Amino acid sequence: xxxxxxxxxxxxxxxxxxxxxxxxxxxYHLKDQPRRFNELRRLVPGITQRMLTLQLRxxxxxxxxxxxxxxxxxxxxxYSFTKKGFTLGPILDAMVAWGDAxxxxxxxxxxx
Numbered sequence: 001x002x003x004x005x006x007x008x009x010x011x012x013x014x015x016x017x018x019x020x021x022x023x024x025x026x027x028y029h030l031k032d033q034p035r036r037f038n039e040l041r042r043l044v045p046g047i048t049q050r051m052l053t054l055q056l057r058x059x060x061x062x063x064x065x066x067x068x069x070x071x072x073x074x075x076x077x078x079y080s081f082t083k084k085g086f087t088l089g090p091i092l093d094a095m096v097a098w099g100d101a102x103x104x105x106x107x108x109x110x111x112x
Contacts, residue, residue: 017062018088022047022055024095027085030065031092034080064088 018024022044029035029043041052056079059065064085068078081088 014091017059017064018091020055022051023059024092026052026055026059027064027088028092028096030079030081030085031089034068034078037077037079040079059085 018027025044026040029040035043037052037056040056041047041049044052047055056065056067060067063082065079066082066085068080070076070078
């Protein structure tokens with residue numbers, strides 16, 4: 001049986017880069033300012049250190065997030081959007097607007 005390849009889909013391509021349980025929330029918190037690793041851990045409840053590391057590495061590999069190591073004592077790492085990452089701004093803004101308009105009753109906006 002011959003394997004057929006699905007045609008390229010721009011939505012699938014986008015979801016492969018920014019989809020999943022954690023990436024949209026990580027991106028939301030990086031959208032307006034760089035963040036340190038532990039700051040992101042606090043801002044993304046329920047994520048483990050390992051999962052945050054894996055998600056940030058994937059975003060870095062896709063050219064969405066840049067990792068910068070500061071040579072201080074103790075050293076710290078900061079994550080920020082790349083030029084390509086900033087192009088996701090309108091998508092994230094639309095997600096925020098939709099979430100605000102459709103949030104379940106009794107739930108406030110966490111931060112933002």
